[in-house]
Amino acid sequence: MIIVTGGAGFIGSNIVHGLNARDIRDILVVDDLSDGRKCLNLADADILDYVDKDDFLARIRADEGFGQVDAVFHEGACSSTTEWDGRFVMKVNYEYTKALLAWCVARRTPLIYASSASVYGMGPVFREGREFEHPLNMYAYSKxxxxxxxRPQLAGLDSQVVGLRYFNVYGPREQHKGGMASVAFHFHNQLKESGRVRLFEGSDGYGPGEQRRDFIHVDDIVAVNLWLLDNPQVSGIFNLGTGRAQSFNDVAHAALRWMRARGEEGGGIDYIPFPEHLKGRYQSFTEADIGALRAAGYARPFMDVESGVPAYLDWLAAHG
Known part of the structure; x- marks a missing residue:
């Protein structure tokens, strides 16, 4: 069996679909379906069972087993960067993951978990080192x-433990995230509404729409997670981005080209004032240093915005 926490969410459900593509269906999904719309992410997936996240935590704290578990993908978390209830975030993200780590280590079960590029704060260096980590919100701090x-436990572990610091992920099955969904998803909705897309004006020395992020398609996220499943000798904390920052304008132009290729009229970019509440808390630049991941043996190329965005928009158009 493989356990996927957050398995009805964005990245978790894509991992489930990635496992299904390998003909793996012996999957236990752990999640919180208070927002029942997330079930749509699994409606076309095959799993063995589902357990509520609180019930799962109670069982692992009671040291209960789930039969033969080959690996745990831990994607469940409070991922809102605007959540300032620190007690809640630390319980859901930090304490939960500590309990799961202890359970997996005791059983020598591989654990691959979601960390976050938000740990680097404003950067400007995005490399896996304590000297570059400056979290600016509760979500980032918990990760x-x-x-x-x-970190101090890694050298003495007998089983695989990997933390993946995701950068700006976009792709299928993120629609339930609302305002936290990717800019590519919001562009799709804006194009449907008006044929135009909206971007922030300049900030932190960047021109309108020229703020730059390391945008990575969720298919590449899944590919790395499954590569780690195949390579249990690899442990550590790794950045997971493309290694190349691209501008929000690049994403917008990729979306506009996609629309025009479909023969649809309109198209253009509207620049809106930069929000006051984001000043000093907005990552105007991110770019993963993926040297450690490459050194660990992952060699596949990553999709750039020009190929990943139209592929995603095709999926959205097909799925309504």
């Missing part, structure tokens, strides 16, 4: 602190 909890 950062667990990475710090894990």
């Amino acid at each position: 950062f602190l667990f990475d710090c909890h894990l």
Whole structure:
């Protein structure tokens, strides 16, 4: 069996579909379906069972087993960067992951978990080192602190434990995230509404729409997770981005080209004032240093915006 926490969410459900593509269906999904719309991410997937996240935590704290578990993909978390209830975030993200780590280590079960590029704060260096980590919100701090909890244990572990610091992920099955969904998803909706897309004006020395992020398609995220499943000798904390920053304008132009290729009229970019509440808390530049991941043996290329965005928009158009 393979356990996927957050398995009805964005990245978790894509991992489930990736496992299904390998003809793996012996999957236990753990999640919180208070927002029942997330079930749509699994409606076309095959799984063995589902357990609520609180019930799952109670069982692992009671040291209960789930039969033969070959690996755990831990994607479940409070991922809102605007959530300032620190007690809630630390319980859901930090304490939960500590309990799951202890359970997996005791059983020598591989654990591959979602960390976050948000641990680097404003950067400008995005390399897996304590000197470059400056979290600016509770979500980032909870991810950062667990990475710090894990680091001194890594050398003495007998089983695989991997933290993946996701950069700006976009792709299928993120529609339930609302305002936290990717800019590519919001562009799709804006194009349907008006044929135009909206971007922030300049900030932090960048021109309108020229803020730059490391945008990575969720298919590449899944590919790395499954590569780690195949390579249990690899442990550590790794950045997971493309290694190349691209501008929001690049994403917008990729979306506009997609629309025009479909023969649809309109197209253009509207630049809106930069929000006051984001000033000083907005990553105007991210770019993953993926040297450690490459050194660990992952050699496949990553999709750039020009190929990933139209592929995603095709999926959205097909799925309504």
